[in-house]
Amino acid sequence: MNAQKGFTLIELMIVIAIIGILAAIAIPAYQNYIAKAQVAEAFTLADGIKTSVGTNLQSGTCFASGAATAATTDTIEGKYGTATTVADTTTGSNGCGIKYTFKSSGVSNKLTSKVIGMAITENGVLKKSTVTTTDAPADLLPQSFT
Numbered sequence: 001m002n003a004q005k006g007f008t009l010i011e012l013m014i015v016i017a018i019i020g021i022l023a024a025i026a027i028p029a030y031q032n033y034i035a036k037a038q039v040a041e042a043f044t045l046a047d048g049i050k051t052s053v054g055t056n057l058q059s060g061t062c063f064a065s066g067a068a069t070a071a072t073t074d075t076i077e078g079k080y081g082t083a084t085t086v087a088d089t090t091t092g093s094n095g096c097g098i099k100y101t102f103k104s105s106g107v108s109n110k111l112t113s114k115v116i117g118m119a120i121t122e123n124g125v126l127k128k129s130t131v132t133t134t135d136a137p138a139d140l141l142p143q144s145f146t
Contacts (some may be wrong), residue, residue: 006022010025020107026133027139031108031110032112032140034037034108035108035110035111035137035140036140037112038080038102038107038108039111039136039140039141039142041078041080041081042078042080042081042083042100042102042116043118043126043142043145044078045076045078045081045100046083046100046112046118046126047075047077048076049076049083049084049085049098050098050120050126051126052085053074053085053096053098053106053120053123054125056074056085057096062085062086062087062095062096062097063085064085073085073086075093076140079106080102080103080107080111081100081101081102081103081107082100082101083099083100084098084099084101084105085087085097085098085099085102086098086099086117086131086132087131088117088119088120088129088131088132089121089131090108090119090127090129090130090131091122091127092120092127095130095135096119096120097117097118097119097120097129097131098117098118098120098126099115099116099117099118099132100115100116100118101115102114102136110136110137110140111136111137114121114135114137115132115133115134115136116134116138116141117129117131117132117133117134118132118145119132126145127145128145
């Protein structure tokens with residue numbers, strides 16, 4: 001009796017089909033995970049700008065060097081985009097906000113050139129802005145960002 005050596009063609013085709021099905025499920029989930037990680041950078045950079053805004057508010061304005069208008073903004077450049085201070089009246093009296101704009105290349109296709117508008121409350125919490133439009137997909141934003 002001859003002993004079988006190797007795999008049959010049908011066994012190899014079944015293995016390849018299983019790998020294909022797993023890849024079809026995993027790749028979109030991975031791309032969504034990457035986009036969420038890139039969105040997280042926006043909130044990390046916004047925390048850095050909040051410090052500048054807090055310092056500037058001691059001069060009575062949100063903007064750099066005590067400027068009364070948005071002509072002199074604080075800006076932080078990140079790997080996936082740029083965070084900038086903006087005038088924002090969403091939360092009331094302080095009128096401070098942050099606009100994060102994703103780059104046009106090097107980011108997830110879901111985030112290319114998208115904007116996240118954030119207002120800063122009096123106690124330093126980031127809130128969704130009603131002045132600066134957020135056009136990034138809502139399913140990628142943190143659930144606490146309302």
